[in-house]
Amino acid sequence: MQFTSEQRLDDGVLEREFTLGEIPGTLWTPGSAAPAPLILMAHNNGLPKSASRLVARARYSAASGYAVACIDAAGCGDRPRSAADEQARADLHRAFQADEPVDEVFESIIGPLVENAVPEWRTTLDALLSLPAIGGPVGYSGWTAVGIRLAVAEPRITAAGFFAGGYVPRAQREEARQVTIPLLFLLQWDDEGNPRQRALDLFDAFGSKEKTLHANLGGHTGTPWFEVEDGNRFFGRHLK
Structure with a gap:
């Protein structure tokens, strides 16, 4: 892991850009020494x-x-996309424009992204846990499709917060039954393009004995800020 830049922010947080092979990332660490x-x-x-x-x-x-x-992840941000990625995204745009079913196109895009992203996350986790500023335990927050696979494959992750927005491939919907760690699941009730019932069925499928669903009115990007605060309290119960 090579750090390429760093800056101390006003709240004392240290923000550092890094590369790990071809993987670009950002690490934020608190001002405390522990x-x-x-x-x-x-x-x-x-x-x-x-x-x-x-x-x-x-x-x-x-x-x-x-x-x-x-x-x-590969194909995201500034990382180059393959010709197959570009074709799949063109197919998705065309399907949206023609108001055609898009699930199969999403499968062709998101499935490979999950397969490629999870090994990179595990490699990154190995490097991060070797740093003196990080002591574990480990939580996960964000993209549901990657989070499901990572929670199943990576025993070092002890709690997860998933955002229901975004397509979850059929393979990860099946894997959801193997997710047993404490879980916080955020759902935007009026999320355009992400069927509400599919998200509710996914929540029901998770195998966790401790799982909580927070549903808020609003569209895809309307998650209230207080959910970030509640997420920190969730992680506080399981990581601290």
Whole structure:
């Protein structure tokens, strides 16, 4: 892991850009000297790690005493897309324009993204836990499709917060039954393009004995800020 830049923010949080092989990422750590528990924060497909909503969540959590890391998955942010990726996205745009079913196109885009992203997240986690500023335990917050696979594959993750918006491939809907860690699931009740019943069925499928659903009125990007605060309290119960 090579750190390429760093700056101390007004709230005392240290923000550092890093590269790990071909993986670009950002790490935020609190101002305190003690090793901090870690939250892996994954954005939805296509958003860069510098997206303002993600950065605001990361900084808030870091100021609350967590180390927070985000990476750009292959084909996301500034990372190049393959010809197959570009074709799939063109097919998706065409299907939306023609008001055609899009599930199969989403399968062709999101499925490979999940398969590629999870090994990179696990490699990143190995590197992060070797840093003296990070002491674990580890939580996950963000993109549901990647989060399900990562929660199943990675025993070091002890709690997760999922955002219901975004397509979840059929393979991850089946894997949801294997997710047994404490779970906070955020649902926007009027999320355009993300069927509400599908999200409710997914919540029902999770195998966790402790799982909580928070549903708020509003569209895809309307998640209230107080859910970030509640998320920190959730992680406080399980990571601190």
